[in-house]
Amino acid sequence: MNSFSMTFTVNDFYLMLQGAAITFLLTIASGFFGSLLGFLIGWGRALGYTWLYYLLSIYIEVIRSVPLLIQFVLYNSFLAIAGLPIDPFVSGLITLSVYISAYVAEVVTAGIVGVPLTMIKAARGLGMSYLQSFRFVVVPIGARSVLPSWTGLMLGLMKDTSLIAVLGASPPELLRSSQIIITRIQEPLAILIGAGAFYFIMCYVINMAVQRYEKSWTSRRKVTA
């Protein structure tokens, strides 16, 4: 009965790799749904109805000032008392999407409001409908200006997925799987640095790529202008 290993094994590496994949998957999925929801909310705030603006601002304000940990547990226990079936993974995913939607909404509103009114008027003057001017003028211009902050939000989201561990969601994401391994082999420093390196590299590379992309955008604009 000496199958209990106290050292870092290949299986541990696979567990961490799987954790990294789960982290990535959670980020993509909640980033997608959250951005979609946040886009609608941000658009709603920029429509110009005062009551709608304040209503949606309350939504944003509440989500932004309550810790994500609390939101996770709160939603999970809400499902429990409502008698709905709970899959921690799914409820965590929903919470993450709602959470990030508030941040995205703020950015989207800023992007839409940042487009000069004269441009929209010009588009409408050319005979575009509201939706057309929104689709072909406001969105392309606004998207460029908010791309860096949106990327920042998505990278923040990736780091926040580590909190899903409080729900005991399985399969474990990266930080939780490192925690499991640490409990067994009692080598916190090495494992944590390994996990940290993964987050670091992911964030750093994505950041660099976006900065590159941004630069190519601005230089192209200079050529055409």
Next chain:
Amino acid sequence: MFDYRFQWRVVFKHWPELLDAALLTMELTFLSVFLGLLIGMVMSVWRKSENKVLFWFTATWVALARNTPALLQIYLFYFGLGALGIHLSSYAAVLAAITFNNVGYLIEILRGGLDSINLAQRGAALGLGMRPWQVYVYVIFPQVLRAVFLPITNQVVWAMLGTSLGMIIGLQELTGMTTFLQSQTFRPFEFYLVAAVIYLIICEIMLMSARLIARQYFRW
């Protein structure tokens, strides 16, 4: 579907504990932002210095603090340093980790502020016979802080949200205390809802006092 009976009395029986925990959350937030600002102000100057060592030191700190999860940073300060034989209490570990995290973001915020200040003022102040530290304390940073006041209040809220991670390493700030109490009373929804409301109130208090401070000190 909804045959659940809410029981709020349990929660209010534990109101004093929750209030104490909320104070601890505020204390941690304040300390981490205060220390973060002090360190951040010094390091944002280093960030622009010509000394290669200082520059890389700050650049590394910023990159590490901003590109890894705050929870991982807390783990590193608590379990990681523990493995090296440095045993921090959970309070110290949370304070250190959140401050570390804060500094990373504050350096970038303050650097943005420094960029917006005309550097000729520095030469003028030096010419008036001020020492370099006096130039920064009396001339540069009052203007920088005014310019970046809003991002800093954002960072304060972030720090407050960050302290909730203390629950995971057993610190009984508001989240930790709530978790402890609900595990004793089996009323998670009520307790967490009240905790969420308390967080909202703390947030409003902090933003409001920030606005008051701004009105007092940052008048033109």
